[in-house]
Amino acid sequence: MAFEKEIGKRRTFGIISHPDAGKTTLTEKLLLFGGAIQEAGAVKSNKVKKAATSDFMEIEKQRGISVATSVMGFYYKDKKINILDTPGHQDFAEDTYRTLTACDSVIVVIDVAKGVEAQTEKLVKVCRMRDTPIIVFINKLDREGKDGFDLIDEVEQKLGLTLCPLSWPVGMGQRFQGVYNMWEKNLHLYSSDNKQRISEGTSIEDINDPLLEQSVGDEAALELRNDLELLEAVYPKFDHEAYLKGAQCPVFFGSALNNFGVQELLDCFQEIAPEPQAKEAEERVVAPNENQFSGFVFKIHANIDPNHRNRIAFLKVVSGKFERNKTYIHTRTSKTFRVSAPTAFMASKKSTIDEAFPGDIIGIPDNGSFRIGDTVSEKESLHYMGIPSFSPEHFRFINNADPLKAKQLNKGVDQLMDEGVAQLFTLKQNNRKIIGTVGALQYEVIQYRLEHEYNAKCTYENFPAFKACWIESHDDAQLQEFSTLKQRYLAEDKFGRLVFLADSQFSLQMAQDKFDKITFHLKSEF
Ligand code: G4P
Secondary structure (H helix, E strand, C coil): CHHHHHHHHEEEEEEEECCCCCHHHHHHHHHHHCCCCCCCCCCCHHHHHHCCCCCHHHHHHHHHHHHHHCEEEEEECCEEEEEECCCCCHHHHHHHHHHHCCCCEEEEEEECCCECCHHHHHHHHHHHHCCCCEEEEEECCCCCCCCHHHHHHHHHHHHCCCEEECEEEECCHHHCCEEEECCCCEEEEEECCCCEECCCCEECCCCCCCHHHHHHCHHHHHHHHHHHHHHHHHCCCCCHHHHHCCCCEEEEECECCCCECHHHHHHHHHHHCCCCCCEEECCCEECCCCCCCEEEEEEEEECCECCEECEEEEEEEEECCEECCCEEEECCCCEEEECCCCEEEECCEEEECCEECCCCEEEEEECCCCCCCCEEECCCCCCECCCCCECCCEEEEEEECCHHHHHHHHHHHHHHHHCCCCEEEEECCCCCEEEEECCCHHHHHHHHHHHHHHCCCEEEEECCCCEEEEEEECCHHHHHHHHHHCHHHEEECCCCCEEEEECCHHHHHHHHHHCCCEEEECECCC
16 A cells, blocks of 8 residues: 555646746746745756757757756646756757656746747647646746737647636736636735745635735726626636646746746646656556556666766666665566666656656666657566657768777767667668767767767768658568668668658658558658
8 A cells, every 4th residue: 555655646747838938947946935945046947948059068968967967857736746857958859759768747937928839849749649637838928918808818729739727917017916826726926026926825715806906906806807707708617627638738927037826826736737657568458557567668767987988777667666775677678687776866866766656767877779659668578669760851871980999989979879879770772871860969969979089080971861751561561662762761760660761741741652561651650
């Protein structure tokens, strides 16, 4: 029973947003409320985005820092909250997609003035593919922004979500007076003079209570009443089941920078957010409360100490209890291993732990045997699904620039690909290696890391591909015909799966029209 209770306490989630919407600030404020840090300014993990693309030392430094902030655990009320950090820089979007596979729910931060931005759209799309429960936090209410109703409309339309506002702002920018919380039926007032929350929350059960006029004045009270009436008529009532299925998303308004609306968000979150969920493996669906331990690696962090090529594999516990020094199976290689120094991440500090429960993230020291997506289990040979590769946006040949260091280069490239820095494709025709990335920045990072960590040098050459499509065919003759025709554009990914590197939208369309028994997938799991 104690085991089930531990599972029931876990709330593991990620915060996603377009850069600058306020993700880092909100994370920090949640940690403050959770007592995990003592002062603001302790979380600076996302500032890679502010580094110039060629400033490698900065990137290296950031990578070091972000190990500590990759997972931030703290206790709030009786819940163990784990926040998984997601890189803000769009060139690291693939890293964020993978981290989302370890999140049981997400909070989406939206800037009230900017509304829905590109990166938010992409990330929410990934969440919707898995029906991840989502809470929306509209941030920066201390600034002038879009009208609340217009914004809710925009979020619904652009993100394809059904929203359910659980709080509503009283004014905005200069006129911002506070937020009425429909979840707790109380009003929190804000003072623009000291930019802080000034009331602990005035309970206003009945919105017609004259206390509302006394608190915000006649005009704002009338406006709020009208708004709430409209909200009630137009938006659905909060339905916990619908939220858990990803079919309805509660919305909160606030200002992370000014500590406003954050505690209300956290209070509601800890009450409604899902506990660890069952997960699909190739073999079967595994429930968290099963006795045997299992988990999967969703992130690998390298180069904590550049002199010893050590890495940390981040593993999410899916089922059973993880115990230090117990023998487990790495199911891809069928090898057994024991972890003598597993780490957990509490309050952005790393410490060795003896046990961990479903929902927890543990760090396993690794010298190169883990790959992203690997499953670890106690006895059963399980293979968790759900960490697909997405088609890269950029493609370049990688060439060895120092013939004496071919071995080092191959090893370096292999390990960097295992970490998920980029994707490797090998052309069927001549075995030339192509690196595919989401952003151009990765090529510089790879080149730098190969040189500094593996003592290998590389050059790149453009490969004119538009998208990578994983091929599925149930018709051998057609596949053969296609392979002959498109020989120059066929490659294998690092798992040996057949990939068509389409050179243009047009050529992909032609292939789809002509070869109707072949399906072209833009991600590796289908
Ligand atoms: P990100 O992680 O999503 O990229 O955003 P981050 O928290 O770094 O916030 C981006 C900028 O927005 C920061 O300002 C931050 O202070 C500001 N910000 C966050 N929340 C609020 C809010 O509620 N109101 C207002 N007015 N601003 C907010 P910066 O000047 O870019 O950085 P910094 O020098 O303050 O760190």
